[in-house]
Amino acid sequence: MTIFNEQHAMFRQAVRSFVEKEVAPHIEEWEEAGQIPKSLWPRMGQLGFLGVEYDETYGGGGADFLTTVVLNEELARSRCASLAMAVGVHTDMASPHLYWAGSEALKEKYLPAICRGEALSAIAVTEAGGGSDVAAIKTRAVADGDHYVINGSKMFITNGVLADLYFVAARLGPGAQGRRHQGISMFLVERSTPGFSVSRKLDKMGNRASDTAELAFQDMRVPGENLLGQEGKGFYEVMRVFQRERLVAGIQTVAGCERALEDTIAYVQQRQAFGEPLSRKQVVRHKIADMATLLEAARRLTYAACLKFQSREDAVKEISMVKLFCGDIAQKIAYDCVQLHGGYGYMREYPVERFFRDVRLLTIGGGTSEIMKEIIAKQMAL
Numbered sequence: 001m002t003i004f005n006e007q008h009a010m011f012r013q014a015v016r017s018f019v020e021k022e023v024a025p026h027i028e029e030w031e032e033a034g035q036i037p038k039s040l041w042p043r044m045g046q047l048g049f050l051g052v053e054y055d056e057t058y059g060g061g062g063a064d065f066l067t068t069v070v071l072n073e074e075l076a077r078s079r080c081a082s083l084a085m086a087v088g089v090h091t092d093m094a095s096p097h098l099y100w101a102g103s104e105a106l107k108e109k110y111l112p113a114i115c116r117g118e119a120l121s122a123i124a125v126t127e128a129g130g131g132s133d134v135a136a137i138k139t140r141a142v143a144d145g146d147h148y149v150i151n152g153s154k155m156f157i158t159n160g161v162l163a164d165l166y167f168v169a170a171r172l173g174p175g176a177q178g179r180r181h182q183g184i185s186m187f188l189v190e191r192s193t194p195g196f197s198v199s200r201k202l203d204k205m206g207n208r209a210s211d212t213a214e215l216a217f218q219d220m221r222v223p224g225e226n227l228l229g230q231e232g233k234g235f236y237e238v239m240r241v242f243q244r245e246r247l248v249a250g251i252q253t254v255a256g257c258e259r260a261l262e263d264t265i266a267y268v269q270q271r272q273a274f275g276e277p278l279s280r281k282q283v284v285r286h287k288i289a290d291m292a293t294l295l296e297a298a299r300r301l302t303y304a305a306c307l308k309f310q311s312r313e314d315a316v317k318e319i320s321m322v323k324l325f326c327g328d329i330a331q332k333i334a335y336d337c338v339q340l341h342g343g344y345g346y347m348r349e350y351p352v353e354r355f356f357r358d359v360r361l362l363t364i365g366g367g368t369s370e371i372m373k374e375i376i377a378k379q380m381a382l
């Protein structure tokens, strides 16, 4: 099944070449350092990878959503899930808040730097008290003259340590009875804003080269014009951008699993046991066949949702299914890929070991599997 044209194929080649030359040789080093060098961002900007869909007037590529699909597939195939996640957050989860809801003046001011990779962005919604219940956020914004004063904190923020721009969800009011979500607004916050601080860099199981932070805001004065969209409409913006985020997560999951399966097939074809390659054993062949079948199903579900999303139809149910299904099958695929590598699968020198740790995030980040099931059931009017 293919949904791509010749232009997409050319773009894929450009991303693949970048990954082979400028990513693959450095993955271990970045994982060890716990971050991706900041210098990689202007390089990706130069290559036109950051803001592929944004209008050319802001320095974007003016391309379609399928170009974003290609970018995310190739980054996820790199065996560096950390990079795929960091880029996905910058281009598909954080900066869309500016592109979709920001004023013209804000877009002119910040989007070119975002596309050039000179301003790295992060999305700050989750708080220590709970991430699934977005409407429960406690970070507070109070209007004060031509500024908002924000107090509170955020947890698990990807790119949080290194970012220059933060898209922050804060509560402006309580919201009407039973409508807590109506009190939430989105703000664009520059890192240099007095009162902003990175309280700590978090130590994670996987995706170790992607930096994750806890943030603190203490009497942080944000200019009034940095409100994104209308006061009290932030929750809807978060939910809107979540659709893109979850679809991109599914795309990355399928591509990352495909790469791990390819690595595993290569391994069982050369590994000898009982006088023949492992790939000759029926149980091994069946495991591979099961994984390939799950992946084919995941790819078709994901591409169908991509086409619906690209044509701007309501795809909430399909995207939630993509996130749920891909996240779940990735756990099974990671388990079996490690199993087929035997002892080597447990060793750091084999990429499948990192893959196993990285995929654990996929049923948690960007909305858990349980929350996806809640959304699907709601969409089914249950």
Ligand SMILES: Cc1cc2nc3c(=O)[nH]c(=O)nc-3n(C[C@H](O)[C@H](O)[C@H](O)COP(=O)(O)OP(=O)(O)OC[C@H]3O[C@@H](n4cnc5c(N)ncnc54)[C@H](O)[C@@H]3O)c2cc1C
Binding pocket: 089, 122, 123, 124, 125, 126, 127, 128, 129, 130, 131, 132, 133, 155, 156, 157, 158, 159, 204, 207, 212, 361, 364, 365, 366, 367, 368, 369, 370, 371, 374
């Ligand atoms: C590595 C990493 C990167 C992240 N990056 C970002 C980021 O850049 N920006 C950002 O804002 N957030 C980010 N997050 C946060 C992420 O989106 C949340 O962790 C996620 O939404 C879950 O929230 P929580 O961790 O508070 O879990 P909780 O909401 O406390 O949930 C705990 C458990 O309870 C279950 N649960 C909760 N409610 C229900 C329910 N109604 N029914 C059934 N089960 C339920 C959940 O499914 C989960 O299993 C990141 C998280 C991680 C781990």
